[in-house]
Amino acid sequence: MNSIIHKESPMTIAFKQIKDKLYHNTNAFVYLIILHLIGYFFSFSTGMGFGSSGNSFEFIYRNFTPTTLYVLTILWMIMQGFTLAEEKSRQYYMVSNNFTAYFSDIAVLEIYALIGGTLTLFSGFLLQVFGTIFMENFVLHSLYGSMGTLNYLTLFLTGTLYFLIFGTAAYLVGILRVRYQTRFALGALAAAVVIILLSILSASILQRPIFIDVASLFRFYLEETRFFIWLIKVLLTIAALYGLSYVSIKNMEVNRS
Amino acid sequence: MISTLYLIINLVIFALVGIAGVLVLRSIGRRVSKKLSVRLIGLYTVVLLLSPILAGFIVEEVERKEPVDVPEYYYEQVFENYEERNLEDLQQDEYLRQLTVSEIPVDMESFSEDSPLWIASSDHGELYTYHLIIEVTDTVDQVVITQFVQRFFVDSIDISKQFIPWSWSIADKKLQAKVPEVKINLYSLSPTKIAFHFDGSLSEILQEQQTLGQSFGPAPREGMIQWIQIPEELEFYYRGRGPWRIKQ
Numbered sequence: 001m002n003s004i005i006h007k008e009s010p011m012t013i014a015f016k017q018i019k020d021k022l023y024h025n026t027n028a029f030v031y032l033i034i035l036h037l038i039g040y041f042f043s044f045s046t047g048m049g050f051g052s053s054g055n056s057f058e059f060i061y062r063n064f065t066p067t068t069l070y071v072l073t074i075l076w077m078i079m080q081g082f083t084l085a086e087e088k089s090r091q092y093y094m095v096s097n098n099f100t101a102y103f104s105d106i107a108v109l110e111i112y113a114l115i116g117g118t119l120t121l122f123s124g125f126l127l128q129v130f131g132t133i134f135m136e137n138f139v140l141h142s143l144y145g146s147m148g149t150l151n152y153l154t155l156f157l158t159g160t161l162y163f164l165i166f167g168t169a170a171y172l173v174g175i176l177r178v179r180y181q182t183r184f185a186l187g188a189l190a191a192a193v194v195i196i197l198l199s200i201l202s203a204s205i206l207q208r209p210i211f212i213d214v215a216s217l218f219r220f221y222l223e224e225t226r227f228f229i230w231l232i233k234v235l236l237t238i239a240a241l242y243g244l245s246y247v248s249i250k251n252m253e254v255n256r257s
Numbered sequence: 258m259i260s261t262l263y264l265i266i267n268l269v270i271f272a273l274v275g276i277a278g279v280l281v282l283r284s285i286g287r288r289v290s291k292k293l294s295v296r297l298i299g300l301y302t303v304v305l306l307l308s309p310i311l312a313g314f315i316v317e318e319v320e321r322k323e324p325v326d327v328p329e330y331y332y333e334q335v336f337e338n339y340e341e342r343n344l345e346d347l348q349q350d351e352y353l354r355q356l357t358v359s360e361i362p363v364d365m366e367s368f369s370e371d372s373p374l375w376i377a378s379s380d381h382g383e384l385y386t387y388h389l390i391i392e393v394t395d396t397v398d399q400v401v402i403t404q405f406v407q408r409f410f411v412d413s414i415d416i417s418k419q420f421i422p423w424s425w426s427i428a429d430k431k432l433q434a435k436v437p438e439v440k441i442n443l444y445s446l447s448p449t450k451i452a453f454h455f456d457g458s459l460s461e462i463l464q465e466q467q468t469l470g471q472s473f474g475p476a477p478r479e480g481m482i483q484w485i486q487i488p489e490e491l492e493f494y495y496r497g498r499g500p501w502r503i504k505q
Contacts (some may be wrong), residue, residue, distance in 0.1 A: 001348070023291075026291045026295060026298075027286040027287065027289060027291070027294050028286075029294060029297070029298040030285070030289050030294045030297060030298075031282050031286050033297055033298070033301050034265050034282060034285065034286075035282075036301075058417075058438075058439065058440045058441070059416070059439075059440075059441045059443075060441070060442045060443070061411050061442045061443045061445070062442075062445070063444075063445050063446075063447055063471075064441070064444070064445075064446055064447075065446070065447050065448065065449050065450075066446075066448075067449050067450070068450050070449060075275075079279060079282075119301075119302075119305060120306055122305040122306065122309065124446075124448060124449070125307065125308035125309040125311075125312045126304065126305055126312075126316075126444055128308070128312040128446060129308050129311045129312050129315060131444060131446055132312075132315045133315075135444045136442065137419065137441065137442055137443045137444060138444050138445075138446070139414050139443065139444070139445045139446075140445065140446055140447075141414075141445045141446060141447030141448065142414065143447055143448055144446075144447070144448055144452075147448055147452060151448070151452045151453065151456075152452070154451070154452055154453075154454050154455060155448075155449065155451060155452045158451045158454050159451065162451075176380045196261060196264075196265065199261060200261055203261075206496040221386075222450075222454075225454070225455050225456070226455070227455050230454070240385070
């Protein structure tokens with residue numbers, strides 16, 4: 001259905017909204033840069049060290065990885081997911097319906113994920129440069145020797161898709177929160193209480209604690225070494241999150257508050 | 258019960274820190290104008306895109322050699338079989354690294370049976386005779402000390418390169434070593450695990466090294482071998498603590 005006022009198709013409007021949202025959220029990149037700076041700091045200071053010391057001998061070995069930067073980029077994606085979901089209530093640009101709003105949000109998240117993936121891909125090199133400049137005995141781990149183009153591609157692809165998963169998940173939660181407001185808060189509280197009660201009860205009655213194991217959830221993706229199966233898993237997850245967020249946004253009133 | 262309480266407290270702390278962080282970030286972000294933020298992104302992107310080139314110039318070539326699997330306490334085996342080993346043998350030993358060869362000129366005439374060259378057994382009370390093998394030979398005409406260290410790998414980086422050799426000297430008719438204070442700080446950057454996402458074996462190696470760390474085996478300082486060659490005609494004398502290895 002074309003907009004009567006603007007005589008433009010929903011896709012054109014969606015694309016204009018993408019541009020508008022990217023411009024409106026330019027500051028998002030400042031957050032990313034700040035987070036990355038924090039990441040560089042922490043990846044140097046929290047490197048795992050172990051040492052041995054004798055009378056006149058001291059050996060300290062520290063190993064660090066760009067993993068902190070990945071974690072912080074994930075945090076950034078979550079932030080952006082929430083921000084985009086929150087801004088549902090103030091969409092003023094052009095004629096907005098739920099489809100254009102949803103489509104442009106998703107597209108912006110994808111762009112963010114791509115940017116995050118690219119920046120974190122290069123951050124490893126920047127860490128090398130920093131390490132050489134600021135540290136006396138700085139070496140690259142031998143595994144860098146076995147890094148090929150394929151590994152860098154893996155780094156980029158997995159990074160981008162994982163960021164997208166986190167961003168979309170945060171977007172879904174944000175949409176649910178914006179849509180159901182108090183009911184969402186109550187529901188979340190109830191869920192937390194139920195989970196905690198369940199774990200307490202299972203520990204005291206069954207003598208076998210049942211916890212929601214987040215680690216196993218991560219392992220489901222991280223320990224998958226077959227590429228295509230991993231791709232299917234990840235794409236299905238993203239599709240499911242997209243679907244759920246579309247379903248929750250579908251009948252939402254745009255200008256609610 | 259207590260663990261659940263801990264869990265809740267931890268979750269609350271995480272949530273508070275997260276919320277505070279986001280609030281701080283937003284308050285910073287709002288003050289930055291769009292123009293400035295575009296410039297910042299541009300700058301950061303340029304720096305990042307240049308970094309591979311910079312890294313290519315600055316960072317030393319990665320050692321692609323496979324680490325040698327040095328037996329633990331290998332130096333002890335050397336000391337046990339010192340009678341059968343000789344200097345060339347040690348120099349070609351792939352488990353040992355030669356640090357330096359120091360030649361200390363001696364004035365033969367100033368030493369006699371009555372006033373021999375003393376070989377000191379310790380430095381500042383620290384006994385070091387454990388590391389000495391003395392070879393009496395006619396191939397040298399001054400005291401030649403060849404220092405070895407057992408090769409020592411951490412994450413397939415050869416640490417033995419970093420060792421500082423002892424400084425030997427003759428003072429007051431006494432051959433003595435000054436054992437330097439060694440302080441090695443080694444930093445290594447390893448790639449993120451997900452670079453080896455589809456490469457199970459490598460990813461496991463990385464996991465192992467990052468979670469368990471690596472045990473040191475013998476404290477590397479113990480792995481020092483000081484091979485002292487003394488000319489036949491030089492009279493020397495040793496009195497002190499520790500084992501005494503003379504190869505005639």
